[in-house]
Amino acid sequence: MSPTPSPSSSAARAPAAPALQAGSVDGAALASAQNALRFGNFTIGCGVMVVGGSLNDLVRSLQVSVAVGGQLISAGAVFMCIGAPLLAALLSGRDRRRLLQWTLAWYAAGHLLCALAPDYATLLPLRALTMLGAAVFTPQAAAAIGWMARPERRGRAITSIFLGWSLASVLGMPLHSYIGEAFGWRWAFGLVALLAALGAVWVGRALPDGVKPPALSLARWAEALTHPVLMAIVLVTAVAGAGQFTLFSYIAPYYRQVIGAGALETSVLFMVFGAWGLAGNLLLSRRVDRLGPARAVRLFLCGIALGQLVWPLGTSVPLLLLVMAPWAFGTFAINSAQQARLGAAAPALAPALLALNTSAIYLGQAIGAASGGAIVGTLGFDPLHQVSVGWTLLALALSVWAERRLRRDPDHV
Template identity: 65%
Template structure:
């Protein structure tokens, strides 16, 4: 006979369930970018209009993360997390059968509200479940779901979109959501209720120039990356003439180095310091964008994406650690706002890229010239983020490392 699971076993079960939930959320957030080639072809819309699906979703997640955090204070977290995954699954199932772009846009908008709820609330729950000596490792573990989604989700979406159509990629997210909801229901204990964040905490964050500068670094980094990344699938197809397998392989390659960067971060962040990790990560991304015109083949693009992959995910993770160290007493508000900044950056970058693509098309640019200038836009954002990050680090040093 087997007895009741131990506290350690229950914690392990919850960590794996929440990690898979984040993997599912990450796959859903990335599904449009991964299957964008077939989506614009099937719905007969331009690349610029297809990219607006990414921008609109990012805006919703940006506004939703802090708003929902303020509204769900008294909810049982087990029910809340399961409900968000069920909503995610239903939304992606309906999106898979949307007949037109006009029908898909509101469905996509409503679906991603779940992402604004699940990821920050999963982190808050893990902070409650795990003992102090395991709290940091447990939170990092569940965020690995996003990294794994970048390794597996993007290539799968790309391959499915090219081989079977974007609707099947959306359908896969619906199936994953159902599985994640069941797993979280089975693994999570009932009765976990967290208090709503205090209004005073929000006020202190919003009026602190250094903390807001660090959060702005996150937004600028996201804008720089998504100025290009939102349109990278059609870029691979139209400019590099990559086929479905090569496009999928490039996404897998990028995600693998993103995961490697996160693993290296967890090993060296205490030794090097979060601010230096952020500066190094941003510099790696800036280097990739600077030499972007040199990537004239699939192999050259794979080499170019190595620095970006190593820095992209590590930068966001280091930003979370940086904010937590700068003002631990404001961690809840800072994490929610930093999550919002990630999505804000994605929205700004995707929208800016859309405007540039539309302008190129309006002047009669051919397929190869449709994406001219995107990497320069992205580089400008990253360089601005580096400058602001250095200023914030020096300001904190003058205050003894605390906000």
């Protein structure tokens, strides 16, 4: 008697599952998918932050300057920025379970190779190519969970999986900092590789087959790209990200060189920053459908600008723990709110808009890291917060303009 085939082997021989209808996934299956995608975003966030968290040891080990080491953030962000919309168009017809599973496998292999890189010249292209995994996972996870959820729960479903990013800030960033100082930056990269491998297995088990949001035609992509209000909302994400990463990219060296924080204190500062960010995202996920994502974005931008403005007052670790609160509270919630905002503004264009918004997140990181590196390399740390505030206020002005345009003509989108 032949052995009974396992579910995995049977699935491998079975024909492709039919596409699921939007909002047709039951509550238990949706919750399971949310947990897996939340962990996936946690892993993606850990990978994005690993350079910043372990930058002190990385620049010492590879014998490069802080400004040069920070360009690893810029290079990865550029690839994520360009890759998000291009790969979204190229891979739009794929089953999301397999796509997201293989994306995390790529992320795992890339971080393992980065951990083994012998020098900076080898690490730079490996880092850039690895971050293509982040370019795919974040928007496609949002599109997938948005497709599975019922319309009245779509905003909360999308924002809930972005809690993974907040958790990465609470746990990943301080852990990277501690591991980098105690064992070396290579072990921090290795941890991300392990998390990504676990995430690939989890996503493969938790997501149903047949999650295939409809592919967008070139005409629909052109509609999204040429819509002034929708593109203004996407630009808000990029400009706000530039404001945050002008300072945040170099925050570990800032803690050490300006505040005099040791390894444990730096880890605590990262953890508290992330805890505030998690609190903001938790509040948003519960209130976004009631408050409205556009209003949430406006409130969070005001808080971020306030935190950046008073940043120089944090002249010691205890003072920094207070000063960072308004900024940290909105640091990840704003991206979640922007995703929900775009998904609500034009549901039919959501796959394109979420990919473009993810691209904007990483464009902002690239601009911020590059401009911050130029400032640190020539003027030191002092002007960073001023430039950050300027970027954030510009994002706020753009956001208010787009909000007013949509309020005057909601049917035009």
